[in-house]
Amino acid sequence: MNNQLYGNLIFELSHPGRKGYSLPNNEFGHYELPATICRAEDAPLPECDELTVVRHYTNHSANNFGVNNGFYPLGSCTMKYNPVLNEETALLPGFQALHPSQPEDTCQGALELMFNLQHSLSALTGLSDFTLNPFAGAHGELTGLMIIRAYHQQRGDDRRTKVIVPDTAHGTNPASAAVCGLDVVEVRSTQDGTVDVDDLREKLDGTIAAVMMTNPNTLGLFERQIPEIAKLVHANGTLLYYDGANLNPMLGKCRPGDMGFDVMHINLHKTFSTPHGGGGPGCGPVGVRAGMEELLPCRVVKSGDALYHIVRNEGIQVGATVGNFAVMVRAYTYILSLGKEEVKMVGPLATLNANYIKESLKDLYELPIDTLCKHEFVFNGLKDKSTGVTTMDIAKRLLDYGYHAPTIYFPLLFHESLMIEPTESESKDTIDGFIAVMRRIAEEAITNPDMVKGAPHSTPIGRVDDVLAAKQPVLTFREVRGEE
Numbered sequence: 001m002n003n004q005l006y007g008n009l010i011f012e013l014s015h016p017g018r019k020g021y022s023l024p025n026n027e028f029g030h031y032e033l034p035a036t037i038c039r040a041e042d043a044p045l046p047e048c049d050e051l052t053v054v055r056h057y058t059n060h061s062a063n064n065f066g067v068n069n070g071f072y073p074l075g076s077c078t079m080k081y082n083p084v085l086n087e088e089t090a091l092l093p094g095f096q097a098l099h100p101s102q103p104e105d106t107c108q109g110a111l112e113l114m115f116n117l118q119h120s121l122s123a124l125t126g127l128s129d130f131t132l133n134p135f136a137g138a139h140g141e142l143t144g145l146m147i148i149r150a151y152h153q154q155r156g157d158d159r160r161t162k163v164i165v166p167d168t169a170h171g172t173n174p175a176s177a178a179v180c181g182l183d184v185v186e187v188r189s190t191q192d193g194t195v196d197v198d199d200l201r202e203k204l205d206g207t208i209a210a211v212m213m214t215n216p217n218t219l220g221l222f223e224r225q226i227p228e229i230a231k232l233v234h235a236n237g238t239l240l241y242y243d244g245a246n247l248n249p250m251l252g253k254c255r256p257g258d259m260g261f262d263v264m265h266i267n268l269h270k271t272f273s274t275p276h277g278g279g280g281p282g283c284g285p286v287g288v289r290a291g292m293e294e295l296l297p298c299r300v301v302k303s304g305d306a307l308y309h310i311v312r313n314e315g316i317q318v319g320a321t322v323g324n325f326a327v328m329v330r331a332y333t334y335i336l337s338l339g340k341e342e343v344k345m346v347g348p349l350a351t352l353n354a355n356y357i358k359e360s361l362k363d364l365y366e367l368p369i370d371t372l373c374k375h376e377f378v379f380n381g382l383k384d385k386s387t388g389v390t391t392m393d394i395a396k397r398l399l400d401y402g403y404h405a406p407t408i409y410f411p412l413l414f415h416e417s418l419m420i421e422p423t424e425s426e427s428k429d430t431i432d433g434f435i436a437v438m439r440r441i442a443e444e445a446i447t448n449p450d451m452v453k454g455a456p457h458s459t460p461i462g463r464v465d466d467v468l469a470a471k472q473p474v475l476t477f478r479e480v481r482g483e484e
């Protein structure tokens with residue numbers, strides 16, 4: 001890469017007086033801005049010519065890693081391929097040029113797409129209707145919990161101030177509950193990695209508003225006791241919430257609504273392709289069972305005049321607009337292009353790929369829960385602990401071989417968690433290549449542990465001090481002058 005020539009920071013390329021624009025002559029005379037709105041000093045902006053700027057950013061972009069340039073087995077994140085067709089439809093001029101405040105009669109096509117997507121999600125999940133409004137999975141959780149709180153309040157029940165969350169849950173679950181003003185009660189997992197029903201039974205009382213479940217859970221295991229849990233929860237007047245961020249293994253095979261879930265969110269940006277990572281873009285639709293539709297903050301309905309309208313619940317507002325529309329277009333394209341039959345292959349293929357990797361590596365990597373997994377599974381570092389090579393070292397060494405690292409040190413249940421999710425999009429060749437490299441790293445851990453601990457060796461930036469990076473991040477440029 002040409003970063004020596006074209007700079008790590010655009011500020012390093014700045015030369016006073018250089019510029020990349022040329023403005024036409026001003027025909028309207030000179031206008032002085034009032035001093036009250038002017039800076040005392042000019043902003044310290046970099047001064048560069050256009051070609052330097054283009055090369056600088058192009059070279060940086062080549063350092064990006066994405067699903068489009070390599071295998072990305074980031075567990076719990078479902079980094080599946082986003083088909084090019086999705087981008088073509090999202091970029092159709094009629095969709096791209098929409099304005100969020102446009103009158104409804106001028107954007108009926110967009111509203112129809114939203115309506116159809118809501119109902120596709122209903123068909124896939126067994127819930128009655130969806131709002132597409134939330135902008136992320138965590139935002140969907142918050143929305144779902146607000147709906148649950150409103151449900152209890154409508155029934156005059158305001159003692160329900162707590163949410164039960166399993167100890168394997170994604171960190172966003174307790175965080176969303178806290179943001180919603182609800183207290184978190186943790187429920188234990190059993191030795192086999194699923195929810196301990198006895199512990200749950202003990203914790204259920206009149207203060208519990210909801211039980212949040214993830215299925216398959218964060219260990220990639222199917223929670224087999226859901227029917228029993230649903231009975232217990234409902235008998236207590238509590239609602240059952242489904243974290244459907246990773247609906248992948250279930251798609252077209254089984255439906256949360258049929259299992260007794262009352263409210264759920266889906267991450268369109270995981271299960272239904274859409275590129276994501278680094279904070280966006282996302283869409284976290286929330287679905288509810290029959291009878292709760294009016295609590296949804298915003299949804300599209302079809303009225304008697306055959307027109308589509310947005311219906312809002314003013315009591316629950318979670319976004320200024322109807323949501324991340326381009327993500328909806330991509331997800332709907334993805335659902336339609338798979339179709340009713342092919343969508344049923346997503347889950348089995350994602351499951352097959354995950355189990356194939358697990359079985360091919362479990363002689364070298366420690367598998368704390370050795371059972372059939374769904375779309376992902378968790379190793380607890382290398383089996384041979386004597387080398388001192390950690391999960392962090394393995395993750396860094398993978399970068400040298402051109403792979404994105406799996407999710408590491410999550411879930412917190414094990415000390416050296418290494419969570420792998422291949423998704424259904426990958427070919428057997430790609431997966432075999434990854435397995436071969438993982439085996440090679442296990443071998444290197446024995447033959448040359450120091451080299452593995454010093455990885456990565458071939459990336460533009462070597463091993464960073466991640467504690468320092470987390471505790472004292474330097475996120476803005478400040479010019480260092482002289483002795484400072």
Ligand SMILES: *Cc1c(COP(=O)(O)O)cnc(C)c1O
Nearest residue numbers: 076136137138170172243245282
């Ligand atoms: C990704 C994920 C979330 C959060 O989704 P965001 O879009 O990142 O907010 C919640 N729960 C589970 C199980 C997830 O995998």
